[in-house]
Amino acid sequence: QVQLVESGGGLVQAGGSLRLSCAASGRTFSSYAMAWFRQAPGKEREFVAGINRNWSGGVTTYADSVKGRFTISRDNAKNTVYLQMNSLKPEDTAVYYCAATRLASVQVGAAGYDYWGQGTQVTVSS
Numbered sequence: 001q002v003q004l005v006e007s008g009g010g011l012v013q014a015g016g017s018l019r020l021s022c023a024a025s026g027r028t029f030s031s032y033a034m035a036w037f038r039q040a041p042g043k044e045r046e047f048v049a050g051i052n053r054n055w056s057g058g059v060t061t062y063a064d065s066v067k068g069r070f071t072i073s074r075d076n077a078k079n080t081v082y083l084q085m086n087s088l089k090p091e092d093t094a095v096y097y098c099a100a101t102r103l104a105s106v107q108v109g110a111a112g113y114d115y116w117g118q119g120t121q122v123t124v125s126s
Contacts, residue, residue: 002026002115004098009120012088016124020083022098022117030054030076033101036083037110038094038122045097049083050106061106066092088124095119 008020020036035050049072052059060072071084081098099113107113 002029002032002100004100004115004117006096006098006117006120009096009122011123011125014088014090014124014126016088017084017086018088018122020085020096020098020120020122022081022083024079024081024100026079029079031102032115033103033106034072034074034081035099035101035106035113036072036081037097037099038092039097039119040094043094045110047108047110048096050108051081052105059105061108063108085122088122090124090126092122093124094122096122 003025005023012018031053033052036048037045038048039045048063049070050061051072051074069087074081097119098117100115101113
C-alpha cells in the first residue's frame with residue numbers, strides 16, 4: 001500500500017512558476033513509476049508528466065502541452081516526486097494529482113495507476 005500526499009499548489013500569475021511535491025509512504029517508492037495528472041473543471045483527467053522507476057533508467061515522459069515548461073524529477077531517498085512548472089499559462093489551471101504504478105514504465109492513461117493522491121489546486125491568473 002502506498003499513500004501519496006501532494007503539496008505546493010497555489011495561485012500564480014501567468015508566466016510564473018510553481019513546484020509541486022508528492023510525498024509517498026512506504027519503503028518501495030523506488031520500485032514505482034510515478035506521474036502527474038491534472039483535471040480542469042468539466043474536463044477529463046489528463047496525463048502531464050511521468051518518470052520511470054530508477055532501474056528502468058528514470059526516463060521521463062511529457063504531454064506535448066507542457067514540454068519545455070515542466071520538469072518531473074524524483075528523490076528516492078526522500079520518497080518524493082516533484083513537478084517544476086515554469087512559464088505557467090491560464091490553461092494550466094487544474095487540480096494536479098500524483099499517481100504511482102507498479103509497472104516499470106510510465107503509463108499515459110489514468111487506468112494504469114494503482115495509487116492516487118488527493119490533489120492540489122493550481123490556479124494561473126491572466
